[in-house]
């Protein structure tokens with residue numbers, strides 16, 4: 001088993017070990033936010049038939065060639081067609097059919113003149129100027145041509161795509177299944193927030209922050225609860241978690257303490273250990289293992305470290321499993337707006353907020369960076385990537401930052 005590897009090596013190693021999950025079909029609304037399983041080709045032209053864009057009269061444009069205000073042309077109105085019905089007659093020279101917006105353009109007609117541009121007397125209309133053929137006609141296939149790919153596999157289903165799928169008559173959408181992510185928290189000190197706090201105990205935040213992140217990604221978190229720091233108990237719970245999920249995440253118990261028994265539990269289970277520890281701060285204590293082609297990733301118990309390694313290491317894996325084409329977060333250059341006074345022997349990720357102003361990115365720290373602090377994650381939409389061996393950072397200096405996905409709108 002390798003130890004203290006780079007984030008990039010860890011990502012590359014684990015990405016080769018995961019595949020997109022199976023596909024199924026879901027109703028249109030349920031497809032929102034899911035990932036398309038395959039390219040969608042339209043079985044129809046859209047619109048299916050040429051139709052009128054306005055309330056008016058369908059006619060033959062050549063009938064209007066001689067029309068002048070002083071010498072209007074008169075046409076006989078032979079029928080009226082509403083949206084949702086089909087014309088019974090053809091438009092021939094000297095005739096017109098009254099049509100409502102959305103009605104099919106009658107055969108023989110090549111233009112629609114709106115009500116306001118004619119005068120109606122009994123069964124006839126008067127035209128006062130020539131009209132251009134095809135100008136006021138929505139052509140069949142103007143939006144989508146039959147056979148056209150309207151969306152590629154791997155695309156996230158958005159509200160407009162739901163609309164377009166409905167418009168071409170797709171009621172069941174092929175999407176990747178929801179990735180099931182089991183989350184279990186290890187630690188004798190942990191209590192669920194619904195319980196009364198007891199001496200020496202703390203509330204379990206990791207299960208909830210990571211579960212919330214899984215929900216936001218469009219995956220299905222599976223709550224595997226809290227397990228005490230006992231090798232056999234953890235091995236048994238991981239075994240249950242493997243049955244219930246596609247990916248298992250544990251938190252806590254992966255460092256070098258006497259009760260950091262997650263690596264021992266994985267060994268007892270018979271899982272293959274892939275690596276232990278990342279060469280970065282925070283979140284260096286991470287263990288990755290595989291069992292029957294499923295990954296188990298043990299993150300640090302430290303709540304900020306757990307979230308940061310989830311973001312940097314686990315989210316790209318989940319995205320691949322979801323069927324998404326793009327797995328890695330955006331990296332940007334930004335101008336630091338304040339000093340950071342510590343040197344960084346090891347590569348370090350700082351919790352920060354990037355903002356864009358007049359085509360420039362600016363980044364500020366979101367507060368205290370120490371191991372025990374979670375609050376500075378709240379406003380954090382990016383992590384400044386500080387290379388190993390850096391001295392203090394100065395306001396005005398350009399830094400590199402990884403943009404995170406906690407906020408749906410992103411930072412732009």
Ligand SMILES: Nc1nc2c(c(=O)[nH]1)N[C@H]1C(S)=C(S)[C@@H](COP(=O)(O)OP(=O)(O)OC[C@H]3O[C@@H](n4cnc5c(N)ncnc54)[C@H](O)[C@@H]3O)O[C@H]1N2
Nearest residue numbers: 185187203204205206252253254255260285300301302305
């Ligand atoms: N001798 C050394 N000690 C430590 C090292 C080291 O290199 N040498 N690394 C430190 C670093 S860095 C971290 S991070 C932690 C990681 O330890 P573990 O991953 O084993 O995590 P725990 O010890 O179980 O917990 C760390 C911290 O977080 C609290 N915690 C745990 N789980 C939760 C939870 N679900 N919700 C909220 N808070 C949680 C726990 O009580 C601890 O305070 O190791 C350092 N030690």
Ligand code: MOO
Nearest residue numbers: 282283284305371
């Ligand atoms: O990995 Mo620890 O988070 O550096 O505190």
